[in-house]
Amino acid sequence: xxxxxxxxxxxxxxxxxxxxxxxxxxxxxxxxxxxxxxxxxxxxxxxxxxxxxxxxxxxxxxxxxxxxxxxxxxxxxxxxxxxxxxxxxxxxxxxxxxxxxxxxxxxxxxxxxxxxxxxxxxxxxxxxxxxxxxxxxxxxxxxxxxxxxxxxxxxxxxxxxxxxxxxxxxxxxxxxxxxxxxxxxxxxxxxxxxxxxxxxxxxxxxxxxxxxxxxxxxxx
Amino acid sequence: xxxxxxxxxxxxxxxxxxxxxxxxxxxxxxxxxxxxxxxxxxxxxxxxxxxxxxxxxxxxxxxxxxxxxxxxxxxxxxxxxxxxxxxxxxxxxxxxxxxxxxxxxxxxxxxxxxxxxxxxxxxxxxxxxxxxxxxxxxxxxxxxxxxxxxxxxxxxxxxxxxxxxxxxxxxxxxxxxxxxxxxxxxxxxxxxxxxxxxxxxxxxxxxxxxxxxxxxxxxx
DNA sequence: TAGATTGTTAATCGATTAACAATC
DNA sequence: TAGATTGTTAATCGATTAACAATC
Numbered sequence: 001x002x003x004x005x006x007x008x009x010x011x012x013x014x015x016x017x018x019x020x021x022x023x024x025x026x027x028x029x030x031x032x033x034x035x036x037x038x039x040x041x042x043x044x045x046x047x048x049x050x051x052x053x054x055x056x057x058x059x060x061x062x063x064x065x066x067x068x069x070x071x072x073x074x075x076x077x078x079x080x081x082x083x084x085x086x087x088x089x090x091x092x093x094x095x096x097x098x099x100x101x102x103x104x105x106x107x108x109x110x111x112x113x114x115x116x117x118x119x120x121x122x123x124x125x126x127x128x129x130x131x132x133x134x135x136x137x138x139x140x141x142x143x144x145x146x147x148x149x150x151x152x153x154x155x156x157x158x159x160x161x162x163x164x165x166x167x168x169x170x171x172x173x174x175x176x177x178x179x180x181x182x183x184x185x186x187x188x189x190x191x192x193x194x195x196x197x198x199x200x201x202x203x204x205x206x207x208x209x210x211x212x213x214x215x216x217x218x219x220x
Numbered sequence: 221x222x223x224x225x226x227x228x229x230x231x232x233x234x235x236x237x238x239x240x241x242x243x244x245x246x247x248x249x250x251x252x253x254x255x256x257x258x259x260x261x262x263x264x265x266x267x268x269x270x271x272x273x274x275x276x277x278x279x280x281x282x283x284x285x286x287x288x289x290x291x292x293x294x295x296x297x298x299x300x301x302x303x304x305x306x307x308x309x310x311x312x313x314x315x316x317x318x319x320x321x322x323x324x325x326x327x328x329x330x331x332x333x334x335x336x337x338x339x340x341x342x343x344x345x346x347x348x349x350x351x352x353x354x355x356x357x358x359x360x361x362x363x364x365x366x367x368x369x370x371x372x373x374x375x376x377x378x379x380x381x382x383x384x385x386x387x388x389x390x391x392x393x394x395x396x397x398x399x400x401x402x403x404x405x406x407x408x409x410x411x412x413x414x415x416x417x418x419x420x421x422x423x424x425x426x427x428x429x430x431x432x433x434x435x436x437x438x439x440x
Numbered sequence: 441t442a443g444a445t446t447g448t449t450a451a452t453c454g455a456t457t458a459a460c461a462a463t464c
Numbered sequence: 465t466a467g468a469t470t471g472t473t474a475a476t477c478g479a480t481t482a483a484c485a486a487t488c
Contacts, residue, residue, distance in 0.1 A: 015479065017431055021424035025407075039445060048410060051445090052481050059447060067446040068488045084427050085434025103323035109423040113430065153433060179433045181426055187245075190268060196432040198425045203329040204241035205418045206401055207304050210333065211237055212416040213373060213399045214305025235455065259469060271469090272457050279471060287470040288464045 012060045019057055020084055022047065027077040028112075039070035086114040090179070091152045093119040095167060096159035097127060097137055100183050104156055106133025118150050119143075147175035154179040161185045168192050232280045239277055240304055242267065247297040248332075259290035306334040310399070312374035313339040313367065315387060317347060317357055320403050321378035326353025338370050339363075367395035374399040381405045388412050 026047055030038060040051035047054075058064050058076075061083050065071045081087055092115050094101050101120070104110075110117050120137045122128060128139045138146065146152070155177045159167050164186030171177040172192045180197045182188055188197045246267055250258060260271040267274075278284050278296075281303050285291045301307055312335050314321050321340070324330075330337050340357045342348060348359045358366065366372070375397045379387050384406030391397040392412045400417045402408055408417045 013479075017428055018424075020431065021421065021427040024427065025421070025424075041445080050481060052483090053479095055445095055447065056480080063447065065446050066488060067486070068444045070445065083431070085430040085437075086427065088430070088434050088437070090430055090433060099323040099327065103319040107319065109426065113423055113427055115426065115430065154429065178436065179429050181429055196429060196436065198429045200422075200425060201241065201245070202420075203333055204238075204245075205420060206329065206335065207241040207244065207306065207333055208237055209374065209399050209401055209416060209418045210305040210308070210310055210335065211240065211303070213310060214308050216398065216416065217305075217308070233455075261469080270457060272459090273455095275469095275471065276456080283471065285470050286464060287462070288468045290469065 016057050016060055020080060023054075023057070024077070024080050024084065027073055027080065030073045031077060035073050037070050037072055040065070042070075081114070084113075088114070090115050090154050091150055092117050092154035092156055092181075093121060093143070093147065093152050094156040094158060095121045095140075095143070095171070096157065096163075096184075097122040097124075097132065098158060098160075101156070101158035102132065104158065104183075105135065115154065117156075118152065119146050121146075143171070144175050147171070147177060152177060154181060157182045157184045159184050164188065165191060168195070236277050236280055240300060243274075243277070244297070244300050244304065247293055247300065250293045251297060255293050257290050257292055260285070262290075301334070304333075308334070310335050310374050311370055311372045312337050312376055312401075313341060313363070313372050314376040314378060315341045315360075315363070315391070316378035316380070316383075316404075317342040317344070317352065318378060318380075321376070322352065324376055324378065324403075325355065335374065337376075338372065339366050341366075363391070364395050367391070367397060372397060374401060377402045377404045379404050384408065385411060388415070 040054040044051040164184030260274040264271040384404030402419045
């Protein structure tokens with residue numbers, strides 16, 4: 001079997017992409033501390049990775065550093081924001097206002113990443129019409145018009161597992177949603193056309209924590 | 221530089237461990253469907269991975285299959301539960317009853333993985349004493365005694381970033397907590413003695429979603 | 441200039457996949 | 465038994481690290 005044809009331009013591996021958010025966080029922290037420049041060596045020490053990896057990762061996207069000096073913290077932060085698409089100001093809706101939906105609505109994480117939550121949706125008539133985190137909870141019947149009128153690109157899926165697939169399909173097919181931040185615990189990969197899907201399984205990390213704990217117990 | 225000495229018994233790579241929860245979920249689903257046996261080939265097709273990988277992964281822990289037959293779904297599920305330490309019935313507390321803490325308290329994910337949430341804690345006097353998800357919210361002053369009396373091993377850290385480190389240190393040093401499911405957005409690795417820490421950064425996956433969306437937009 | 445640190449190539453390491461003998 | 469599928473070794477592939485010339 002031959003290798004898969006790499007995407008058009010310069011191919012950036014999934015491993016690198018998954019590390020970008022961490023760089024973003026550490027740079028943000030450095031800015032907060034008033035640090036103006038940093039070498040790959042110093043950043044590596046903070047992040048507990050190798051300086052080689054930092055230089056390799058960043059050079060997938062361009063030469064952001066300067067020999068003998070290091071990296072300008074602010075400009076590197078802005079480059080990474082741009083690479084991550086955070087400057088595109090994607091619009092999101094939250095679908096399902098149960099406990100998870102509520103914890104996410106009004107959470108500052110969206111704003112920090114340039115994503116704006118513009119609509120909240122649920123099917124429960126008892127909460128429809130009420131306000132949460134400064135936004136009105138709307139009925140699902142309004143979702144199609146809302147997405148089209150507000151150029152929504154991301155749906156935060158916080159519906160029960162049993163509804164995950166059908167709601168996602170509706171959002172993809174009828175509402176033009178192409179990105180799913182999926183908390184429904186239904187794995188949607190390859191099920192929703194060419195949509196981009198991030199399946200979040202909170203329980204998975206709890207299980208690896210249990211694994212490590214039980215290994216620790218066995219050692220003794 | 222030489223390679224790090226592998227842990228005592230048979231070394232299992234981090235990559236394998238991180239896949240175990242996903243096997244756990246698919247097997248659970250198969251049980252729910254009433255499937256009694258499955259071959260690595262069929263499971264691989266469902267999970268969108270290779271059958272080789274499944275066989276390699278499982279054989280880190282033992283020969284659970286049978287040639288010509290495949291794997292017994294129920295017994296494989298139980299083996300994986302055991303490997304993951306889910307049968308040890310770890311006790312957990314939730315520290316910080318803000319939006320995230322509330323979304324986690326009473327969430328069925330704990331029960332599904334054999335972890336029991338036995339205590340909720342906060343510093344806000346307005347909510348201390350009230351009930352949430354069937355449990356009383358207690359003041360932080362009671363946390364030390366509570367952990368010791370109830371053999372708590374896991375703390376779900378849902379406090380603000382600014383408090384993450386100090387609360388974790390207190391729990392580790394004074395309360396005997398060795399496992400942290402850390403939602404505080406403060407990276408705690410290497411900061412809390414030899415504690416086992418799962419840092420959860422929800423925003424990271426939102427960022428990779430944005431990255432993929434913006435790449436998609438550029439292609440066209 | 442001299443020292444520092446990048447960008448980048450080459451070497452190493454680890455993880456995934458393929459292949460097949462063993463065996464149910 | 466014959467067919468199916470595992471467990472496991474070997475081959476491939478990809479990701480990380482080391483090293484150093486380029487250069488600020």
